[in-house]
Amino acid sequence: MQTILLANPRGFCAGVERAIAIVEQALQKFGAPIYVRHEVVHNRFVVDDLKAKGAIFIEDLADVPVGATLIFSAHGVSQAVRAEAAARGFKLFDATCPLVTKVHLEVARLHKQGYEIVMIGHKGHPEVEGTMGQATGGMHLVENVADVALLAQKLGADEATALQGGRAIDAPLAVADGDTAREPLKLAYVTQTTLSVDDTKNIVAALQQQFPSIVGPKKDDICYATQNRQDAVKAMADRIDVMIVVGSKNSSNSNRLREVAETEGIPAYLVDDAEHIDPTWLVGKKAIGVTAGASAPEILVDGVVAQLKALGAGKVALLDGVVENVTFALPKELA
Numbered sequence: 009m010q011t012i013l014l015a016n017p018r019g020f021c022a023g024v025e026r027a028i029a030i031v032e033q034a035l036q037k038f039g040a041p042i043y044v045r046h047e048v049v050h051n052r053f054v055v056d057d058l059k060a061k062g063a064i065f066i067e068d069l070a071d072v073p074v075g076a077t078l079i080f081s082a083h084g085v086s087q088a089v090r091a092e093a094a095a096r097g098f099k100l101f102d103a104t105c106p107l108v109t110k111v112h113l114e115v116a117r118l119h120k121q122g123y124e125i126v127m128i129g130h131k132g133h134p135e136v137e138g139t140m141g142q143a144t145g146g147m148h149l150v151e152n153v154a155d156v157a158l159l160a161q162k163l164g165a166d167e168a169t170a171l172q173g174g175r176a177i178d179a180p181l182a183v184a185d186g187d188t189a190r191e192p193l194k195l196a197y198v199t200q201t202t203l204s205v206d207d208t209k210n211i212v213a214a215l216q217q218q219f220p221s222i223v224g225p226k227k228d229d230i231c232y233a234t235q236n237r238q239d240a241v242k243a244m245a246d247r248i249d250v251m252i253v254v255g256s257k258n259s260s261n262s263n264r265l266r267e268v269a270e271t272e273g274i275p276a277y278l279v280d281d282a283e284h285i286d287p288t289w290l291v292g293k294k295a296i297g298v299t300a301g302a303s304a305p306e307i308l309v310d311g312v313v314a315q316l317k318a319l320g321a322g323k324v325a326l327l328d329g330v331v332e333n334v335t336f337a338l339p340k341e342l343a
Contacts, residue, residue, distance in 0.1 A: 009322035010290065012313055013248055015240040015299035016329030021233030023105030024049045024303050026336040027082035028058070030103040033342040034077055035062050038099075043072045045089070046081040046134050048103055049303040050259040052280050069093055077101070083134040084108045086141020106336050107231045108135055111198050112142045114225060118196045119143035123223065126150055126159065128211050129200030133260055136200055152207075156214040163193070163219075196223040201231040202261040202302075204268060205238055233302045234261050236330045238268045241299055244327055245272035248297035250289055252316075253278045254308050255301030262301025269297070281308050282315035296321060 027048050034042045040062020047055045047065055055065065069092050072078055078098040080089075082105045093100055104112075118125055124146040129136040131149060140147045150156050197215055199208055208230060215222050228235075241251065251269040255262025255278055262278055269276035274297070277289055290296065296316060300309050313324060337343065 010293060010316070010320060011295050012316055012321050012324045013244055013295055013297050014309070014313075014324065014326045015237070015244055015297060016327050017233070017236050017240060017332050018298075019254075019300040019302070019304055019306050019309060021231070021302040021332070022334040022336050023082055023107060023231070023233070026338065027103035027105065028054060029338055030101055030342060031058050031063055031079055032061070033338060034079060034101060037342065038077050042077050042079065043098075044079045044081060044103075045069065045085065045093075046083060047258075048079065048081045050256050050262075051301075051303040051305070052256045053305060053308055054303065069096060069098075072096070072098060075099070079103050081134065082108070084112060084138035085134075086138050088141055089138075101339055101342065104138075105201070105231070107201050107229075108138070111139055111201065111225075111229050114198055114229075115139060115142040115147075118198075118223075119146060121194070123194045123196040124148065126195060126197040126215060126222070127199070128197060128203065128208055130203075130260060133200065135202070135260070139198065139200070150211060150215075153211055153214045156211060156218055160218040194223075195219050195221070198225060199229040200260070201229055202234050202264065203230055204264045205230055205235055206268075206271070232334065233332065234264070236332065237261065237265055237299065237302065240327070240329050241265055241268045241297070242272060243329070244297050245269065245274055248274060248295045249293035250274065250295075251276035251297040251299065252285065252289075252312060253299055253301065254281070254304045254312055256280055256303070259301045259303050262304065265299055265301060279312070282311040285312065285315055285319070287319050290316075290319060290321075 031048050041064045044063050044065050076098055079101045080103055082103050084104040115125055126148045127140055128150055148159055150159055251274050253262055253265045266276040266278045279285055298312055
């Protein structure tokens with residue numbers, strides 16, 4: 009009989025709990041509809057539940073009526089979006105995860121100090137778009153080690169141009185012909201909070217090799233919940249034959265959990281809910297691991313466990329893991 013091993017920790021993190029609570033409290037206090045820019049968190053079940061309660065999810069602020077209540081999603085928004093929302097006169101609440109806000113503030117600080125900033129992240133992800141939008145120019149996105157090499161080529165080409173205007177990459181302060189001062193190009197990096205810890209280390213190492221003077225954050229930008237959930241998958245890898253990750257396909261941290269399991273040599277599948285489990289995945293497997301992304305509620309895990317039992321699994325074991333006691337306060341008006 010197959011055994012189900014539950015990863016610990018799994019599921020909701022403090023930032024997700026706060027974002028959902030902001031929408032629910034706004035609905036309770038102000039009534040429907042409440043508008044939310046982008047999905048408040050990347051989970052289909054959560055979004056559908058909030059829609060049923062009166063939340064309307066939009067991408068374009070032009071779709072929000074004048075005077076309406078608008079909430080920014082947990083992924084954060086650019087300064088341009090903030091400015092537009094303020095100009096349109098919405099009643100605003102910010103559900104940006106505080107750990108994402110920390111990265112935004114770091115970008116603003118570095119930009120003010122004259123740094124050009126490399127962001128490690130996935131193109132098109134709303135968190136990346138929001139973070140890249142904290143500075144006007146001087147931002148570079150890399151998704152993998154290969155992108156770092158391309159960035160080095162680009163900045164190398166820029167150097168040739170910059171020398172004519174008085175700037176050189178990683179060059180000491182000097183005086184060029186015609187008494188034009190040359191200043192080194194200052195580079196720093198930040199990361200998306202929901203990346204693979206191991207992949208990010210490789211990209212950072214490549215950046216440091218290409219740009220020895222590049223500056224990084226004092227503390228890793230990858231959030232505690234992302235790291236804890238990835239560590240839990242690694243810890244159970246030698247005890248399972250297959251991994252089921254509960255989470256939506258547009259959830260970055262859920263996709264990373266699947267990738268971590270696969271990197272450990274375990275076949276892994278990402279499912280929105282129990283209905284998406286394929287019984288053929290379980291054939292010949294004695295131990296089934298189950299985890300959930302930081303935006304997936306435990307009710308979905310319960311459904312997956314029930315479905316696995318219906319397919320023949322027996323004992324359920326909860327593994328030991330890190331105890332998370334992080335909480336983030338709601339805006340005062342909604343507390």
